[in-house]
Amino acid sequence: MTRRWYYFVPAAGEPRGLQHRIEAETLKDLPGSHEFYSGWQELARGLREMLGGAKRVAMQYSPNCAVPYVAMADAGTVDLVRGMGVEVASSANLIQLFESRWSQEQLAAHLEAGRRVDRVRAEAFRKISASVRAGGRVNEWEMQQFIRTRFREEGLVTDHGPDVAVNANASNPHYEPKRDASAEIHKGDLVLLDMWARLERPEGVYYDITWVGYCGDRPPEKIQKVFGIVKGARDRAVARVKEAVASRQTLRGFEVDDVARDYIRNAGYGDYFFHRTGHSIGAEVHGTGANMDNLETHDERKIIPRTCFSVEPGIYLPEFGIRSEVDVFVDEDGARITGEAQTEIVLL
Secondary structure (H helix, E strand, C coil): CCCCCEEECCCCCCCEEEEEHHHCCCCCCCCCEEEEECCHHHHHHHHHHHHCCCCEEEECCCHHHCCCCCCCCCHHHHHHHHCCCCEEEECHHHHHHHHCCCCHHHHHHHHHHHHHHHHHHHHHHHHHHHHHHCCCCCEHHHHHHHHHHHHHHCCEECCCCCEEEEHHHHHCCCCCCECCECCECCCCCEEEEEEEEEECCCCCCCEEEEEEEECCCCCCHHHHHHHHHHHHHHHHHHHHHHHHHHCCCCCEHHHHHHHHHHHHHHCCCHHHCCCCCECEECCCCCCCCCCECCCCCCCCCECCCCEEEEECCEEECCCCEEECEEEEEECCCCEEECCCCCCCCEEC
């Protein structure tokens, strides 16, 4: 659309819309009454009438842009509505209420995608191990292509990736190998696999995991230590979610991040954990619900039933990086990890 339009859904009563006369079809598929304007003065009058005496409205606005994924309404529009004596509240929790809750069919699709992704992940580690132990040559990009091929064979789709990263490359959380820029995998290397995919079905939602392996019979002590810290942070964050859901406590995204981040900080590695603890998961791998974040943003959105999110703390040192990622689904009765959770470094 080239002209401004407005749509107001009151707590009670019919929705109301306001649109420009030269784009009269803008709201035609939405229920409720629709009014029209041409000039800016008429727009202002129409907007005031449309609000109908409302004292408080929710808009895609986030105070101080604390949750930028929600902050879609421009500052001028917020000024306009406030200028009519209306308080503007954030729609952040409403958005996830309508967009992020899964149906039973979506949960079933996620669980099935998880079984298939976990199977491919195990196959990928076995392929790396066979190559390294036989003295063969395999690189990150070739393993990425192997995983993508297996995804297609398993009826899985993904928007990009996966990430296959060796040693220092694993210290870049969004590393992705390229055909002409890819490290070979050798004995003594740490290998990180970050894999996400969904079933190629209308109800498909993503399953997203990260595991690490070591090419050898015994990882160095430092790798073992860092893995243990990352796993501990992951497990404590998950435990906090389970505890809150079981006791019907209100829990917000930033509080989960605090648990994982404090654990890593107390272990002396706080400076090496430089991304949020987790993200919402849905039909897009990064969904529209609450993120587990008190670093990149201060996410005050509530964790609500029938939503899913990742828990994926990491420590990224100059020589290697380790992340451990699981998906957590919350319903009315509890919270659970939806697939396999790594408890030890995979020996390749």
